[in-house]
């Protein structure tokens with residue numbers, strides 16, 4: 001069907017070791033492999049990137065928008081809560097973006113209750129652990145096939 005970009009933001013390279021009560025015990029590589037298997041079973045090719053740097057994430061969003069990606073799965077990490085630059089990058093492209101958070105941000109500190117990016121995405125999945133990435137992929141698959 002086409003290419004889908006999976007972008008994970010700051011500190012998500014620490015999954016598996018980082019606060020497992022919030023983020024689970026799988027590593028980012030485990031999660032990426034599982035999402036890639038689901039993607040290929042649906043006929044998509046998954047490209048995965050992780051960066052701790054805001055500008056790199058913005059460049060990847062631009063790249064996905066201009067090089068034929070059918071959709072983006074994005075966990076912006078803590079940038080979710082304050083990066084107007086990532087929000088503007090999402091707004092600058094036509095590619096659908098699904099925002100994912102492993103933890104239920106609404107059940108945590110109040111600064112995590114605000115997402116400055118969610119309003120410019122197609123939708124947001126929170127609190128379902130790594131399964132949220134698979135749900136995001138299923139949603140993008142429907143959007144790409146025009147059955148949403």
Ligand code: DQA
Nearest residue numbers: 011075077078101102103112
């Ligand atoms: C997170 C939630 C954010 O508040 C936090 O800063 C993260 C991970 C999540 O996936 O639950 O880094 O995006």
